[in-house]
Amino acid sequence: MELQDLRNRIDALDDQLLGILNERMELVKKVGDLKRSSQSIIYRPEREKQILDRLEKRNDGLLTRQAIDAIFFEIFAVSRNLELPERVSYLGPEGSFTHQAAESRFGGMSEYLVLPTIHSVFESVETGRAKFGVVPIENNQEGIVIETVDFLREKNLSIVAEVLLQVHFTFASQSDSLKNIRRIYSKDIAFRQCGKFISEYLEGMDIELIPVESTSKAAKMAAQEPDSAAICSSISARLFGVPILYDNIEDSDQNRTRFLILAKDFVNIKSDDDKTTIIANLPNTNRPGVLYEFLKDFNDRGINLTKIESRPVRGTSTFRAWFLVEFLGHVDDAPVQEVMHKYGSHLKWLGSYIRVS
Numbered sequence: 001m002e003l004q005d006l007r008n009r010i011d012a013l014d015d016q017l018l019g020i021l022n023e024r025m026e027l028v029k030k031v032g033d034l035k036r037s038s039q040s041i042i043y044r045p046e047r048e049k050q051i052l053d054r055l056e057k058r059n060d061g062l063l064t065r066q067a068i069d070a071i072f073f074e075i076f077a078v079s080r081n082l083e084l085p086e087r088v089s090y091l092g093p094e095g096s097f098t099h100q101a102a103e104s105r106f107g108g109m110s111e112y113l114v115l116p117t118i119h120s121v122f123e124s125v126e127t128g129r130a131k132f133g134v135v136p137i138e139n140n141q142e143g144i145v146i147e148t149v150d151f152l153r154e155k156n157l158s159i160v161a162e163v164l165l166q167v168h169f170t171f172a173s174q175s176d177s178l179k180n181i182r183r184i185y186s187k188d189i190a191f192r193q194c195g196k197f198i199s200e201y202l203e204g205m206d207i208e209l210i211p212v213e214s215t216s217k218a219a220k221m222a223a224q225e226p227d228s229a230a231i232c233s234s235i236s237a238r239l240f241g242v243p244i245l246y247d248n249i250e251d252s253d254q255n256r257t258r259f260l261i262l263a264k265d266f267v268n269i270k271s272d273d274d275k276t277t278i279i280a281n282l283p284n285t286n287r288p289g290v291l292y293e294f295l296k297d298f299n300d301r302g303i304n305l306t307k308i309e310s311r312p313v314r315g316t317s318t319f320r321a322w323f324l325v326e327f328l329g330h331v332d333d334a335p336v337q338e339v340m341h342k343y344g345s346h347l348k349w350l351g352s353y354i355r356v357s
């Protein structure tokens, strides 16, 4: 078949897609009207997951689950904006991995508020300047993001959802030959995570590695200085118009960062695959066995703990700690309710949300 014939058939399918998408939006608008009149929540991650799971089961074509997710998350984001436009804040700068995580759930059309610190993201949601906030919570190679964990305890926000992002770095420069590059900008942690690439490709060359605050700052610098390069995310290279010379240059393809979507007073309905996050401020932690007994309470009820992080209780001379605890299940599950009641005000529930694996 000729190229033109194939393109004509693609055009015809695109016409159909457009018609179907508009038809879908008519229905979404009606859902939005119903929700507004009953003051219900617009964002329903468990419904979105149900749709994605159903489509994956039905699918017998070339689309992978990842591709179905990417296409439909964009459709859901457009739908939610049609139902009620909502502003989303994230830890910037633009082009950061948190930006990428935010766009993966809220799409290219949402209104974004780019903020300089994790604290300002929490504050923007608390004060209602943004309906949702996106912050990193942990990287599987580097560990927990302490600031996020501490603000989860201090502030009164709920966890709506988690997002997992595989961290890929690109090598971007306006120079088309490595020979002409004199400086490479990046974040110190990114230099560490791309060590093999740096030693293999840049061995023996007179190049200075310059750490800057963020990988998007690095891309910005590389856009201004033609004899420099940046190790950055592909989104920031694109944003600043710096050509990508090498993609996926990280040492390990296991590098993943987990982000949280936060909102005020948000409650997810139970799904078949939930995770719950709580803060435990246990009494009498100087008595032997207190933490053991607490953990045993989960074990005895068959609740699978997935994380326990300890943080210091500040403002005292003791070495007391509080804990961020995560486990599989929803707060409405009977065994979880038992533990919550047993410890009462010593536990703070932060949210039950769909687990991303």
Ligand SMILES: O=C(O)C(=O)C[C@]1(C(=O)O)C=C[C@@H](O)C=C1
Pocket: 028, 031, 032, 042, 043, 044, 045, 047, 048, 051, 075, 076, 079, 080, 083
């Ligand atoms: O089913 C709903 O509750 C909707 O609002 C519709 C819809 C969708 O586009 O399918 C949009 C937003 C929600 O997060 C979930 C689903």
